[in-house]
Amino acid sequence: MELTDADLVARVLTDDDQHAFGELVRRHQSSVRGLLRQLTRTDVALADDLAQEAFLRAYKNIRSFRGEARFSTWLYRIAYNCFREDARRRKELVGVDEEQWQGQLDPQTVDPGLRHDLMHALGLLPLHERTAIVLCCQNGLSHDEAARVLDIPLGTVKTNVLRGREKLKRTLAAWAPN
């Protein structure tokens, strides 16, 4: 019988069970590292460092997890905060502006294959749209959950997802073979 995330969190809380926390890390490491790789534009080393930091923070602050949201949603929020703090430190918290976006739409410069192109296009989106797309479309969070993770209004999340989707669709249409 596989324990749920809530069971494992309860073990960490009551018994300070580091094995239980290890199981939580094993379960969620892929999605958290994947999210951070998208946010850091596939800087794998930085993304993994931030993911480690996020899990350590989660362990230290696990008493603040009240079970109102899914554990993964809570983790994403911590991971996103880690990324933002790091980006602020590096003064890189800026998205690609529209001109830069349009300038990089040259089909000759991208790798072949829809999937590859999609990931490339995703990396070109402004940070706020990319984050919303990654959370909602790739990781399956609802708009409401994403709003909680990003600490922004629900309407903003919906707008960002909509705009991001439109840009991706435009990009993929341009790259599609006729």
Next chain:
Amino acid sequence: MIDDETLDRQLREAVPYINDDGFTARVIARLPAARPEPQWLRAMIVLGLALLGTGIAYFLSGGGSLVRQGMVQMADFPIWLLLVFAFGCGLVVGAFAIIFAIRKTPEVRDLTRLDF
């Protein structure tokens, strides 16, 4: 133009599963040491409260006269009644001990799915 459903599917499928490759072990290695259980402190608090309660009960009962009277009255009870009383007390204490043991043992707690 590609539709939303196809785009979402492509986005989901474009995310590969990232193998652990020692990531979890590195996180666990960086966790702060488990909090030492302050067993001695807990024991001292329980002992202190028990002594305090005993002292208060002693003075409230008129220097133990109530206890003495109780003992005298119990001495008049038939032996079978005392045995039943002792057996009942044992059952109650045993039940509390079992509940406490289950609460303190995660494996048993998960097995029984008891929610105390």
